[in-house]
Amino acid sequence: MNFIDEAYLEIKAGDGGSGASSFRREKYIPFGGPDGGDGGKGGDIYFKVNTNSNTLIDFQNKKIFNAKNGERGAGKNKFGAAGEDLIIEVPLGTVIYDNNTQEELIDCTDKIGIYLIAKGGDGGLGNAKFKSSTNQAPRKFTPGFEGEARSIRLELKSLADVGLVGFPNAGKSTFLNKVSSAKPKIGNYPFTTLRPHLGTIKGNESSYVIADIPGLIEGASDGAGLGIKFLKHISRTGLLLIFADLFSFENINPIKQVQLLKNELDSFKDDLTQKISWIVCNKIDLLSDEDISQIRKDLEKELKVTHDEVFFISAATGEGTSELLKRLETELLKDKQK
Numbered sequence: 001m002n003f004i005d006e007a008y009l010e011i012k013a014g015d016g017g018s019g020a021s022s023f024r025r026e027k028y029i030p031f032g033g034p035d036g037g038d039g040g041k042g043g044d045i046y047f048k049v050n051t052n053s054n055t056l057i058d059f060q061n062k063k064i065f066n067a068k069n070g071e072r073g074a075g076k077n078k079f080g081a082a083g084e085d086l087i088i089e090v091p092l093g094t095v096i097y098d099n100n101t102q103e104e105l106i107d108c109t110d111k112i113g114i115y116l117i118a119k120g121g122d123g124g125l126g127n128a129k130f131k132s133s134t135n136q137a138p139r140k141f142t143p144g145f146e147g148e149a150r151s152i153r154l155e156l157k158s159l160a161d162v163g164l165v166g167f168p169n170a171g172k173s174t175f176l177n178k179v180s181s182a183k184p185k186i187g188n189y190p191f192t193t194l195r196p197h198l199g200t201i202k203g204n205e206s207s208y209v210i211a212d213i214p215g216l217i218e219g220a221s222d223g224a225g226l227g228i229k230f231l232k233h234i235s236r237t238g239l240l241l242i243f244a245d246l247f248s249f250e251n252i253n254p255i256k257q258v259q260l261l262k263n264e265l266d267s268f269k270d271d272l273t274q275k276i277s278w279i280v281c282n283k284i285d286l287l288s289d290e291d292i293s294q295i296r297k298d299l300e301k302e303l304k305v306t307h308d309e310v311f312f313i314s315a316a317t318g319e320g321t322s323e324l325l326k327r328l329e330t331e332l333l334k335d336k337q338k
C-alpha cells in the first residue's frame, strides 16, 4: 500500500562557515593588515507544498535531511559562499510537529505555501572585522554558528469539506464514484477501501471536496478492523455523512449502526462529534417504499434527529443523491459565509 500518512524526520540546517584569519601579503607591503573574510551562512530548510502528492511515502526510506554548510572565508577579504537551502516537498494538508515538544509548527494548508523550519547558522567573522585602533593585526576570527537541528513529525490530514463514515460495505465508495470523478475501488466485501480518497463535487455555485475513508466497525477505537487512524482525514471537514447500510450483511439495523459509529467517533482525539452530521441510509433500491418510511420514522424517533438530517439514497442508482448534494452545497456555503 502506497499510502503513508505519518513520517519522522531528522533535519539539520547548514552550519555557518568559519571566518578566516589572514594578512595581506603583497610585494613592497611588508606588514599588510588583516584581510580574512567572513564565513558564508549555512543553508536554511524549508517545507513546500506539492499539490500533486498525497502521501508521505517518500519519507519512508529517506529520513535525514541536511542543508549545505556555508563555506569558510578566505584571505583578500573573500567571503565564504552561503550554503544552498534545502526545500522538502510535502502534500497539501501536512501538519509539521516538533517531535521533541509535540508543538505544532506549521499546518500546510496553503497550496502555494513555503515554510521556513530550520535556519542555517550565520557565518563566522574573519579577522579583518577585529581590527581596531589598539589592535592593528588581530589574528582572531570566529567559527560559524551551527545550523538549527530538529526532530520532526509529519502528519497528513487531508483537506476535505465533507467526510464519509460508515461500516464496511455501506456503499461509501460507490457514492463517491457516483457523484464525483474520484474512482475509489468498490467491492462486495468489507474493507475494500484501504486509504482515503478525495473527490471534488462541482455544485451550482461552488465546488467542494468529499473524503471517503476505510470503513469503521465496532471496537475500531481499540484497533478492530483498520482502527480509527484514518479519522484524521476527516477531522478538518465541516460536515460528516454517517452512512447506514439498509441491507447490512451482518443484519445490524441502521439505528444500531449509527449508534455504534457515533461511539467510535466519540473516542477519537479530535472532537468529531461536534461536527454537523447527517445520516445517509443507503441501498434504498433493495427495499420497498413502506419499509423505507417505517425505517425513517423509527430512526428519527430513536436517534432524536429531525427529518432534514436524514437522507435515503441509492448510491448504486443515484436516486436521492442530487437532493443530498444540493443540501450539502447550501450547508457548506452557509458555513463559509459565517
Ligand SMILES: Nc1nc2c(ncn2[C@@H]2O[C@H](COP(=O)(O)OP(=O)(O)OP(=O)(O)O)[C@@H](O)[C@H]2O)c(=O)[nH]1
Pocket: 166, 167, 168, 169, 170, 171, 172, 173, 174, 175, 185, 186, 187, 188, 189, 190, 191, 192, 193, 194, 213, 214, 215, 216, 282, 283, 284, 285, 286, 313, 314, 315, 316, 317
Ligand atoms: N444494491 C445496492 N448495492 C450497493 C449500493 N451501494 C453500494 N452497493 C454495493 O455494496 C458493496 C459495497 O460497496 P462499497 O462502495 O465498496 O462500500 P464501502 O462503504 O466503500 O466499503 P469499505 O470500503 O469496505 O468501507 C458493493 O458490492 C456495492 O456494489 C446501493 O445503493 N445499492
Ligand SMILES: [Mg+2]
Pocket: 172, 173, 174, 184, 185, 186, 192, 193, 212, 213, 214, 215
Ligand atoms: Mg470503500
